[in-house]
Amino acid sequence: MAKIRQSMSELPLPAAPTGNRFALVTPLNNNAPIIIVTILSLTFSFLIFAVRLLFVKWRRLALDDAVLALAHVVGVGQWSSVFVALNNGLGKNLALVTGTEQARMGVLAGRTLFLVSLFLSKLSVLLVIRSLFSWERRRKTLATHVTILVVTLWGFAAALTLSVRCSPDYVLGRGEAQCLNHLVRLRAIMVVDILTESAIFVLPLVFLNGLHMATRKKNLVIIAFSSRLPLIILSILYLRIQSNYIRISSSGTAIVPVVLFQEIYLGYSLMSATIPCLKSFVQGFTTGGVGYERDESWLFSTSSSSDRFKMRSIAKKLPLPALPSEPLPMPRAAKFPSLRLQDSMDTTEGGRSLRSQGSQQPMIWEAR
Numbered sequence: 001m002a003k004i005r006q007s008m009s010e011l012p013l014p015a016a017p018t019g020n021r022f023a024l025v026t027p028l029n030n031n032a033p034i035i036i037v038t039i040l041s042l043t044f045s046f047l048i049f050a051v052r053l054l055f056v057k058w059r060r061l062a063l064d065d066a067v068l069a070l071a072h073v074v075g076v077g078q079w080s081s082v083f084v085a086l087n088n089g090l091g092k093n094l095a096l097v098t099g100t101e102q103a104r105m106g107v108l109a110g111r112t113l114f115l116v117s118l119f120l121s122k123l124s125v126l127l128v129i130r131s132l133f134s135w136e137r138r139r140k141t142l143a144t145h146v147t148i149l150v151v152t153l154w155g156f157a158a159a160l161t162l163s164v165r166c167s168p169d170y171v172l173g174r175g176e177a178q179c180l181n182h183l184v185r186l187r188a189i190m191v192v193d194i195l196t197e198s199a200i201f202v203l204p205l206v207f208l209n210g211l212h213m214a215t216r217k218k219n220l221v222i223i224a225f226s227s228r229l230p231l232i233i234l235s236i237l238y239l240r241i242q243s244n245y246i247r248i249s250s251s252g253t254a255i256v257p258v259v260l261f262q263e264i265y266l267g268y269s270l271m272s273a274t275i276p277c278l279k280s281f282v283q284g285f286t287t288g289g290v291g292y293e294r295d296e297s298w299l300f301s302t303s304s305s306s307d308r309f310k311m312r313s314i315a316k317k318l319p320l321p322a323l324p325s326e327p328l329p330m331p332r333a334a335k336f337p338s339l340r341l342q343d344s345m346d347t348t349e350g351g352r353s354l355r356s357q358g359s360q361q362p363m364i365w366e367a368r
Contacts, residue, residue, distance in 0.1 A: 030253045031091025034082065037260050041267030042079045045072065052274040064127035068273050071120030074113050075266060081110035082259065090259070094252040104168035107255070112163050114266055118193070119155025121269045125200055125228065126151060128276050133207045140207060147199050154196060158189045170246065182246050190239040197231050227275040234265045 025032045049072055057065060082090070085106030089097030097103070126148050133140065166179035179185070204225045208218050238261045245258050 028093040028096055028253070029091065030256050031086055034086060034091050034256060034259050034263070037263045038079055038082050038086075041263040042075075045075060045267050045270040048271045048274050052277060056274065056277050062127075062131060064124045064131065064277075067120055067127060068124040068270070071117045071124060071270060071273075074117040074120060075270060078110050078113035078117060078266060079263075081106045081113060082263070085110065089252070091256050092252055097252065101168075107259070108163070108166070108168040108170075110259075111262065112159050114262055115158040115162065115189070116155060117266055118269050119151060119158065121273045122151045122196055122200065123148065123155075124273045125225075125276065126203075128273075129200070129203055129207075129225075132276075133204075143203060143206070147196070147203065150192075150199075151196050154189075154192050158193075161185045161189060183243055186239065186242055186246070190235050193235050194232050197228055197235070200228050201225055224276040224278070227272045231265070231269055231272065234261065234268065237261060238265055 049068065052068075053061070053065065085103045088102040088106065090103045090107065126144065130144050130148075162179075162185055166182070170178040170182065204221055208221060211218070238258075241257050241261055245254055248254060
């Protein structure tokens, strides 16, 4: 063994890197991982979003798609801020950087836009939940709307809390001195973030509880929305890494793990907002005629588990009934039968479904 070690110690060292390289990883320069992870986060986020728009929800776009598109626009601002900061010394030792003002501003702006994009991603998923389930009970409506309100307030509060009276100099370390109660602010924001993600997962479970639906199909819905659960772990890790960084005196390279987790967190948050909308989950759901088209696996059941039936879509133009040869006498108690017919249709699920015939949004109806 001693001879082997001696022979290995005599091996020549690898030659120093030469030529044009996009980044060199050295003890004084560690920005290469940030460049790679940021590019991957941007690329995969837009690839998944393109699949959502062009394949999954083609010609069925709704408000949740618009909100997620806005989240990607804000995400572009975040990614741009990171690239600007990288171009001005982010990830390098402070001894190698002459001016760090633009890098500091880029990191601060990136963190603010990161929180705004997270908020829009959450809101998009909540709008998907609201569109998938029928709202026949006030408790369901209240629970969803309260969650949307809490997420909206969290989004605005998070962006302001970590920006107001916080100097960009926290990038240089000693974050508590540069931003009053920095750790308290960060912990409060991330705790609410974890609670809202938990609520996004719990809401579908509560709504599915009252549906007469095959257990396997319920599990599919649960799996679709459980894709948000890893964000809880990412939130805890981001809080821990950011807290450790705030406490230390940075040399410039210590912020690299913080930015890396920020990019991973943002990319996964945007991508996971599309998973509940995958074709295998919502294929054939339409509000027009309470119909399921081409998807024979999505079957509601009656009170008996064996009496299952597939709901068919109602034709857009209903055939008119044949008129009798002689007019029938009108009863005195019903002077306006057409109005009564309309009222009776308005109070049934069928009537409401007919009024929403033009809609193409997926929906899960509660069977009673």
